[in-house]
Amino acid sequence: MTSHQALADSVQAPLLAGWRNGFAALGPAFFTELRPTPLPSPHWVGASDDVAALLGLPQDWQRRDDALQAFTGNALPPGSRPLASVYSGHQFGVWAGQLGDGRAILLGETADGLELQLKGCGRTPYSRMGDGRAVLRSSIREFLCSEAMHALGIPTTRALCVTGSPAPVVREEIETAAVVTRVAPSFIRFGHFEHFAARGQQAELRRLADYVIDRYYPECRGGANPCAALLRAVSERTAALMARWQAAGFCHGVMNTDNMSILGLTIDYGPFQFLDAFDPGHICNHSDAQGRYAFDRQPGVAWWNLLCLAQAMLPLVGEVETARAALSTYEETFVAELLRRMRAKLGLQQPREGDGALVDALLRLLAAGRVDYPIFWRRLSHAVAAGDFEPVRDLFADRAAFDAWLLSYEELLALDGQAIAADLMLKTNPRFVLRNHLGEQAIRAAKLGDFSELQTLQKLLARPFDEHPGHEAHAGFPPDWASTISISCSS
Structure with missing residues (x-):
């Protein structure tokens, strides 16, 4: 090998080229520019090849x-422009005033229009007495669930990777630090609009x-x-x-207005849970x-x-009536989308008048028996x-009630064809x-x-509809100790 070839091989291509900074172009009222705070002795915890390919x-x-x-957060990718954005919001139904990225820093936007954000990379002006850090526990949960939701077809922010560090972080106990690299077309929330409206900054609100x-x-521009x-x-x-969440049995846990994506994405995974018993x-x-x-709320x-x-x-928007009219299709959209998804779960291809009653009766049965x-x-x-x-039938204590529901269901299956229904249901x-x-x-x-268990879960959750022989335990009933797991906002 020549010296020129050796030199060429030793020069690494940049991780990401062609950074754009669309959000930063909004102006300084929207953010504070700052660098992440480094962590000692970082190591890889988990990574998504799918998101890496996307980027x-x-x-x-x-x-x-x-x-x-x-x-x-220990070094900046060339071309990135790190910043923390400001927003406000209602938390648990109460106006909380100014909030913002208290432990997240936006690196910038790739040439393909995807924003990269580091969560857990240190204090920002919006940390509100927090330490700006994330712990390994919560970072793994967000990493796994972001990618699991995507595989289920539920709109979500994505997660490229988790890195860990031995740096101590105090929560209910002393834990270790971690950073999640999150990816989305945008991290703008309802709370960004609330922030400028509450301050009477109409020029910024318009921008x-x-x-x-x-x-x-x-x-929306042409109207x-x-x-x-x-x-x-x-x-x-x-x-x-919301229809996708309800059909999948997903609980978000902290639906504050600052945790609501303007793009209709699932964002900010904290105390989430998929239902065990219904x-x-x-x-x-x-x-x-x-x-x-x-x-159910x-x-x-x-x-x-x-x-x-x-x-x-x-x-x-202008008039109150105009705003009301803009929101008037919410309930109709939710009901129609939820029923469409529940039909698919039942394998029913053709909409029929009694479908809603069939679904409602089934959900009452599941709730009465707390069926998994x-x-x-x-x-x-x-x-x-x-x-x-x-x-x-073995899942129901009241088998007679289930049998009565099953008679109605089988009548519809016969109309659509069980083989076609089964194929749809398994997908x-x-x-x-x-x-x-x-x-x-x-x-x-x-x-x-x-x-290794994290990697196993990644594999299973990336293809959640496949059988994956040998992993029956991962698809089985939760153990008794699962009910003692406590997940809070600090998670």
Whole structure:
């Protein structure tokens, strides 16, 4: 090898080229520029090859020290422009005033229009007495769930990687630090609009709305009232997201207005949970003493949050009646989208008048028996394929009630064809979801330096509808100790 060849081989291509900084162009009222705070002795915890490919990272990126340092916040990728954005919001239904990125820093935007954000990389002006750090436990949960939700077809921010450090972080106990690299087209929230509206900064409010419309909702620009069109589009995306959450049995846990994406994405994974037993009133966040964010309240809370967004946008929209009209399709969109998704879970291809009543009756049965939600749907899928419903009946204490429901269901199956229905159901009802106890097992192992369980979960959750023979335990009933897992806002 010549010296010129050796030199060429030793020069690494940049991790990411062609950075853009669209959000930064909004101006200094929207953010504070600052660098992440370094962490000592960083190491890789987990990474998503899927997101790396989406970003166009080089194949050897996980073997590169510059990547490890960049995604821990210890060094800046060339061309990035780190900043923390300011926003406000309602937390647990109460106006909290100014908030902002208290432990997240936006590195910038790639040439393909994806923003990269480091979560857990130190204090910002918006930390509100916090330490600006994230712990390994919560970082693993967010990393796994972001990618699991994507695989389920639920709109979400993505997660490129998690890095860890032995640096101590104080929560309920002393834990170790970690950083999640999050990826999304935008991290703009309802709270960004609320911030400028509350301060009477109408020029900035207008600039923000114009940016969101031009970048993410260009179809809204052509009408007589683009801001009203934006409000309607956000409302309908949010309604569709809520339908996906409810159908999947997903509880977010902290649906503050500052945790609501203007793009209708699932954002800010904290005390989330996928349902085990079907309990419509389940509260997954142990900080939620009043149950504001219980599972069955999520669609209503989203509507309340949209009213807050509409109030913030009123100076741009104009009349109150115009804003009301923009939100008027929320309930219709939610109901139609939820019913469509529940039909798919049941394998029903053709909409029929009695579908809603069939779904409602089934959900009442599941709630009455506290039937395991993921296992019920997967067993039902296999039962339709095999023509044997006995394994499903075994899940119900009141078998007579289930049998009565089954008669109505089988009549509809006969109309659509069981083979076609089974194929749809097995592609709709996952075998694997990120139950709390599965995440906890991966976290406990990772704290001891063993990331094998995390990697196993990644593999299963990336293809949740496949059978994955040999992993029956990951698809089984939760152990008794799962009910003792406590997840709060600090998680």
